Amino acid sequence: MDVRQLEYFLAVVDHGGVNRAAGALYLAQPSLSQAIRALERDLGQELFHRVGRRLVLTDAGHALVEPAREVLRGLQVARASVESVGALTAGRVEIASMPSQSVEPLSELIKAFTVAYPGLQVTIRAAFTAPEVIEMVRTGVTELGLLGSAEPPTAVEVEVRMxxxxxxxxxxxxxxPFSGKITRDDLAGHRMIVGQRGTGMRRLADELDVFDVVESEHREAILPLVLGGVGLAVLTESWAALAKKAGATVLDLEPAAYLHVALVNRQARLSPAATAFLETAYRLSL
Known part of the structure; x- marks a missing residue:
């Protein structure tokens, strides 16, 4: 078993099949299939069930995913640490982020980070709920995560920093027919556009006596739906500037309700780029 085989294995897992994984790796499909079979022979276990043209992880395959990510992430950290000796001029940080937090504060964090470290790259990966962000960080899909939670978040195997x-x-x-502020009683009976379960905005909407006509995982669809008169939406204040610019009415909800925004990171050693991003975030939050 070697590192390249693990990389190929995770590519098949992440892309959902050999064809798409081979395309992402710029590799011929037969070569990728051969590498997976060689890895299975080395381990003495089948990693995938072949169901028609689909590959479904076996129990052994599921057991390999997290250790494989740890190995590849460790090598990336080692390589980045060596390359950064003397000056932090190269590297990449990967961040899992929920949609609202990608609007703010992530955009401001990335702006400050790229100004301070213009040679570093940032990759944002989508996650829709706080548990999903934490799981992506815990399993090594990303080094960092940005989430919002109705309650101060807690988690094991990762560090959480508000x-x-x-x-x-x-x-x-x-x-x-509203202006200035709006109470929860004012929302009673109104149609609402809501996010999926597990999000702070959906939890708050569920507490209100409203009729949810649209449930959307796509936050970019919410403003057009509101402007089209489909319903009202409860969002975090990070959306306020965009909503006003688009022509929507933005109202303070009374009594006030809040979403707790936190950064999470792996407890393992972080890459220099991820460490620099954390430091940038904490400076801005002070």
């Missing part, structure tokens, strides 16, 4: 609180606001069409 950054800020984001207040919830109500986003309404321009002709909505």
């Amino acid at each position: 950054l800020a609180r984001q207040r919830f606001v109500v986003v309404a069409p321009p002709d909505a």
Whole structure:
């Protein structure tokens, strides 16, 4: 078993099959299939069930995913540490982020980070709930994660560091019969556009006496739906500037409700780029 075989194995897992994995790796499909079979022979276990053209992880395959990520992440950290000796001029940090936190504060964090370290790259990976962010960090899919949670988040095997609180606001069409502030009682009976279960905005909407007509994982669809008169939306204040610019009405929700924003990182040694990003984030949050 070698590192390249583990890289190929994870590519098949992450891309959902040999064809797409081979394309992502710029590798011929027969070569990739041969490498996977060689890895299975080395381990003495089948890693995938062949179901027609699909590959489904076996129990042995599931058991290999997390250790394989740890090996590859460790090699990436080692390589980045050597390359950064003398000056942090090369490297990449990968961050799993929920949609609202990608709008703010992640955009400001990345702006400050790239100004301070122009040679470093940033990759943002999508996650829709706080548990999903934590799991991506814990298993080594990314080194860092940015999440929002209705309650101060806690987790095992990762470090959680609070950054800020984001207040919830109500986003309404321009002709909505509201102004200034809006109470929860005012929302009773109104149609709402909500996120999927497990998000702070959905939890808050579930507490209200409202009719949810649209459930969307795509946050970019919410503003057009609101502006089109489909319903109201409860979002964090990170969306306020975009919503106002688009012509929507933004109202403070009373009594106030907040989303706790936190950065999470792996407990293993971090790459120099990830460490620099954390330091940048903490400076801005002070």
